[in-house]
Amino acid sequence: MTPATGxxxxxxxxxxxxxxxxxxxxVVAEHGVAAKMEQVAARAGVGIGTLYRFVPTKQALFAGIxxxxxxxxxxxxxxxxAMDPGAPAFRTWMLAASEWQAANRAFIDVLSARDPDEPxxxxxxxRLRGLLRDLVLRAKxxxxxxxxxxxxxxxxxxxxxxxxxEGTVDTAGVYPRRFLALxxxxxxxxxxxxxxxxxxxxxxxLTLDALAHSRRGAAGDA
Amino acid sequence: MTPATGxxxxxxxxxxxxxxxxxxxxVVAEHGVAAKMEQVAARAGVGIGTLYRFVPTKQALFAGIxxxxxxxxxxxxxxxxAMDPGAPAFRTWMLAASEWQAANRAFIDVLSARDPDEPxxxxxxxRLRGLLRDLVLRAKxxxxxxxxxxxxxxxxxxxxxxxxxEGTVDTAGVYPRRFLALxxxxxxxxxxxxxxxxxxxxxxxLTLDALAHSRRGAAGDA
DNA sequence: GTCGAGCGGAACGACCGGTTCCGGTTCCGT
DNA sequence: ACGGAACCGGAACCGGTCGTTCCGCTCGAC
Numbered sequence: 271m272t273p274a275t276g277x278x279x280x281x282x283x284x285x286x287x288x289x290x291x292x293x294x295x296x297v298v299a300e301h302g303v304a305a306k307m308e309q310v311a312a313r314a315g316v317g318i319g320t321l322y323r324f325v326p327t328k329q330a331l332f333a334g335i336x337x338x339x340x341x342x343x344x345x346x347x348x349x350x351x352a353m354d355p356g357a358p359a360f361r362t363w364m365l366a367a368s369e370w371q372a373a374n375r376a377f378i379d380v381l382s383a384r385d386p387d388e389p390x391x392x393x394x395x396x397r398l399r400g401l402l403r404d405l406v407l408r409a410k411x412x413x414x415x416x417x418x419x420x421x422x423x424x425x426x427x428x429x430x431x432x433x434x435x436e437g438t439v440d441t442a443g444v445y446p447r448r449f450l451a452l453x454x455x456x457x458x459x460x461x462x463x464x465x466x467x468x469x470x471x472x473x474x475x476l477t478l479d480a481l482a483h484s485r486r487g488a489a490g491d492a
Numbered sequence: 493m494t495p496a497t498g499x500x501x502x503x504x505x506x507x508x509x510x511x512x513x514x515x516x517x518x519v520v521a522e523h524g525v526a527a528k529m530e531q532v533a534a535r536a537g538v539g540i541g542t543l544y545r546f547v548p549t550k551q552a553l554f555a556g557i558x559x560x561x562x563x564x565x566x567x568x569x570x571x572x573x574a575m576d577p578g579a580p581a582f583r584t585w586m587l588a589a590s591e592w593q594a595a596n597r598a599f600i601d602v603l604s605a606r607d608p609d610e611p612x613x614x615x616x617x618x619r620l621r622g623l624l625r626d627l628v629l630r631a632k633x634x635x636x637x638x639x640x641x642x643x644x645x646x647x648x649x650x651x652x653x654x655x656x657x658e659g660t661v662d663t664a665g666v667y668p669r670r671f672l673a674l675x676x677x678x679x680x681x682x683x684x685x686x687x688x689x690x691x692x693x694x695x696x697x698l699t700l701d702a703l704a705h706s707r708r709g710a711a712g713d714a
Numbered sequence: 715g716t717c718g719a720g721c722g723g724a725a726c727g728a729c730c731g732g733t734t735c736c737g738g739t740t741c742c743g744t
Numbered sequence: 745a746c747g748g749a750a751c752c753g754g755a756a757c758c759g760g761t762c763g764t765t766c767c768g769c770t771c772g773a774c
Contacts, residue, residue: 456678468642
């Protein structure tokens, strides 16, 4: 840690601190908490030693970032709730969430993370979950959501959406978007036209490859 | 390996061989290929040494089991296709698949596994995927499935269904069933009544706990 | 020029999980 | 009942991964 004493930090040190934070944000977006410290250092163009000069521990570094992301998501929910009555707040937020997921793999971590400072569990997402409940309530009242679906159901759907692309090479976010589109419109005929193209065999092929790769540990590598 | 020579194996050895196979099937159903050899041995009531007397390698043991499971799923698809014209073959098989998933965590492994013997990739599930294509085709022809949904889309949905319960304690298979119900009927009002109860907050809470636990490696453990 | 803040990255340690090895035990034929 | 081959258990080994530490060198600031 920077000593509390006198002199200002050297200019390159200052610049490195910023680079590290930016790199960490990027890497967490790409890999969630599964990201490795070495990746962060590499991305920042810095040695691991330097990384640890600015950050006490991986946990501390990532916790801060997760909190930021949780707030971002919650803000979006609040915006949605502030829409005119009658506007599809729920659907809007769901789409925003899938958009977020398309660019950020930390969703599950954000939902399930606990705040190491606070004793209460999962403080980070408490606000978010309250807002989701409101969105669901409102959507049901507006007849945009069937009444036999709970907020937990919706969260499960989002969880699933986050997970489709786990272990995938899909950096473009094809999966989350397409998946949620299916979710919202349902598989059966008569819904709105789905945005986007159907997934191709090739996309799925690549995913299965990536999966087989990421699930190293047993049966079936050539 | 048992020598090809003369005498029959001792009786306890024979019994152990069977126990080991049974144990392996159980454990793979519970954990997929992530299962550990030690678990298999323990479940069989046998030491690891003994396990390795009968099995050359984890890969070999699991590959056989995965192939069995793939065949089982494919058989069900064939049955569905053999239904009377007009019967909801697609929906039937989807539900069967979620039922299978509810009792078996190896789904993703079955889909993505490659056959170590054969040079062609992913031979195990080739048959299954062909059948799925047929089911989709038929469903579209019958108007049971919107035309802008591909077989790959459907596979993605099944993948997602398999993954909702990953890292969960849900041995009862609540997640896969409920999830697919949502998939098939859609979130919007006007569909058929959903089978089962909405997920509760508590269930989700437990899941998030399990997730946080299984994703050890960073930010946020109390 | 000098000197200490800063730097890089090899090495450490803790953990994990598949596989091996071998002293001891158990079954089976005699 | 006895001898020995077949069989057993599980400690130890090994290769791998990852977070973190340590230390000799570098390079920016004065």
